[in-house]
Amino acid sequence: MNVIVTDEVSEAGLETLRGDARIHLDVKLGLSVEQLHEEIGRYDAIITRSGTTVDAALLARASRLKLVARAGVGIDNVDVDCASSKGIIVVNAPLGNTNSAAEHTLALLLSLCRNIPVANASLKSGAWKRAPFTGFELKHRTLGIIGLGKVGGRVALRAKAFEMNVIAYDPYISEKRGDDLGVKLVSLEDIVRYADVLTVHTPLNDETRGMIGAEHFARMKDGVLVVNCARGGIIDEAAMLAALESGKAAGAAFDVWSSEPPASETLKALIGHPRMVVTPHLGANTFEAQKNVAVDVSREIINYLDGKPLENAVNIPRFDPDLMEHMKPFMTLVSTLGEFISQLAPANPDKVIFSYTGKLARFDCAPLTVCGLAALLNRQTEQDVNMVNAHMVARERGIVVEEVRTTESELFSNLVTLTLESSAGRRTIAGTMFEGRPRIVKMRNFNTDFSPEEHMLVIHYEDRPGLIGKIGTILGEAQVNIGNMNLGRQEKAGEAMVVLSVDTPASEEALRAVAEAIDARYLKAVHLTGGA
Template identity: 75%
Template sequence: MKVLITDEISPEGLQPLLDDPRVQLDVRLNLPVAELHQIIGGYDALITRSGTRVDAALLEHSGNLRIVARAGVGIDNVDVPAASKKGIIVVNAPFGNVNSAAEHTMAILLSLCRNVTVANASLKSGEWKRAPFTGYELKGKTVGIIGLGKVGGRVALRCRAFEANVLACDPYISEKRAEDHGVKLVSLDDIVRYADIITVHTPLNEETTGMIRSEHFAAMKDGVIVVNCARGGIIEEAAILEALESGKAVGAAFDVWSEEPPATEVLRKLIAHPRMVVTPHLGANTFEAQKNVAVDVSREIINYLDGRPIENAVNIPRFDPDLMEHMKPFMGLVSKIGEFVAQLAPPNPNKVVFTYNGKIARFDCAPLTVCGLASLLNRQTDQEVNMVNARLVAETMGITVEEVRNTESESFSSLVTVCIETPEGSRSIAGTLFEGIPKVVKMRDFQTDFTPEPHMLVISYDDKPGLIGKIGTILGEAKVNIGNMTLGRRAKAGEAMVVLSIDSPADDATLEKVAKAVDARFLKAVHMRE
């Protein structure tokens, strides 16, 4: 695998890639856009920070590119929809710089409250002044945190350690999680109305861009303090500048900007304002954080190379991290049965239904559905399909995808069924796990019991004495050894289905002999990826 690095990345954090003989690592910093476009198609993976724009224009030249790894939390420099259309996985490192960002938030907040930056400059210039630098304590203040995720939660913990009262606004967390952090969950309007200090910790997206605007500042307390150590543009910079100039805000501390490096007149005025503490996007700039995020994305690339689930892909449905180890075997199961049934179904599918019964149905099964769909569609189209673009490919092909969950299951603790519907009929297959091993336990209404193997035969015929022997004889004459056999039937002398695992593929002539010998209703060779 060829991996291109276009921004400064911690060498220590890249060690997992450096240690893997399958990986060729090229470091090319500060590449002109035209040159990057020219060479990107020769690489399988790209590792960036915030200095490289991975936009639609770049992705048009992506060629072999399969994964973009952003060594940090924010992905606003990556066009995720454009990457998804091309089946390119986008991963980030959402946890590696969490502590660094939380500590930097507290650093610039405390520097502002205690006038550290201006007092430092005054003393270094030879002055000895104290009264102009009288500050504010956090104790007893009401801190409003917008976004109680990994960083916001840590900021809440630290503010409480300073004996501040903490309010939080986050529509995506439960009241219990807020209680666990010792904070009160309120609306954005309440944060604006009651907080002495407001700090934002959300991603930058359509929902959060311009979240704090002029009308919000008008409703804030006089003398409010505002902190942005998350992403530039969440707080409208013209609005905070107006609030500082009017005295509505007594001060502000920003680490991030809507334009980096800042160049507009508004940003120049904001940065130069005497009641602003500013830093050039240093939230993740600790030696520890840089190593951590590099390690995280390096491991994700190794996971991709090994075919293991990727935990921090932003354009793939994913499980709660606490569930990942439990759900990994089911991803293997649904992938195998999706690949298996795709080879049995007639062409031109119009609908695929994924059904989850039993304990598995208690969880969000969307990642399983996408995993199984990708495996299935890879047998239905020449286009490479993965978990990133599976639903887009299905939509393009006119295939409806449905997911059904039912916590009841008659025979198994958990059962996964995939059914493909086509104009010529349908095919279904159901599987479960036995001690972590995928087993197919039902095909149509036939009970079965086998593990999918690289080479298999599926045959249905009217059950008569001696037919199994004929199958074995014909395969034996063709030097094809039978490894395992499972037989399902509805009734004596009724339709039977036999599934054989064979050590090597059987040629077409041999399959024709078998079909003729048993008067097969259906015969299909199945080849599973090893």
């Protein structure tokens, strides 16, 4: 795998990649957009920070790209939808710099409250002034946090250590999360109304862009302090400047900007305001954080090569980390079933049903569904289909995907069933795990029991004496050795389905000879690329 690093990333964090013989790593910093467009076609993965824009234009030239690894939390410089449409996985490092960002938030707030930047500059200039730099204490003030995730939660804990009253707005967390942190969850309106200090800790997206604007500042307390150490643009910068100039806000501390480096006159005026404490996007700039995020994305690249679930992929379903190892065998099973049935069923299915029965049904099976769907669709489209874009491809093809779970099972502790519906009827395949290996236990209405192999033959015919012998003779004459055979029948001398595993593929001529000799109603060669 060829990997390119386009932004400054901790060298210590890249040691894992450099030590893997499967990976060729190129660090190419400072490339122009044109140069990166020329280079990207040679790489399977790209590691970036905020300095590289991974947009549709770049992805259009990334013919080999499989992974975009963002060494940090934010992914606003990555066109995730475009990457998803191309089957490219986007991973980030949501935990590596959380402590760094939380500490920087408090550093900015304390610097603002105690006038540290201007006092420092005054003393260094030779002056000895104290009265102009009288500050504010945090004790007993109300901190309003917008976004109580990993960073917001850490800020809340540290603020409580300063004996602040902490309230928070986050519609996507449970009340238990607030209780665990000792934080009262309130509405955005109450945050705006009651906060002495306001800090934001959300991602930047369509929902959060400009979420604190002029109308919110109008309802805030006089003398409010505002901190943004999350993403530029969450707080409307023109409204922030107006609030400082009117005296509504006593001060503000920003680490991030809607345009970096800041270029507009509004941003220049905001940065230059005497009651602003500013830093150039340093929230994640600690040695520890830089190493952590590089280690995290490097680990994800190794996981991808090893075929392990990715913990921090932003555009594929995620396993609960506690269930990853438990669920991994069933990913192999459902992929095998999807690939198998895709070669037997009529084309253009209208609906695919994934049914999970038994103990497995107690867990979230969405990742299994998308894994099986990817295996199924890969045989039916020229586009590379994987867990990233499987649902998108299904929608584009007009295929309805349904998931059914039930814990009641009579025969198997766990059973996975795939059913395809089309104008030609229904096709069903079911399997389970036995001694760590997938076993297919049902096809159509026939009970079966076999382990899928790389090369197989599926034959449906009317059961009559001597037909199995004819099949064996014809394949033997064609130098095709039969490894295993499984026969499924509904009744004696009725319809039968035989499934053969063969050491080598049978030629079209041999398959025609078998079909004619036994008057087969259906004969199909199956090739499993995964090789169970």
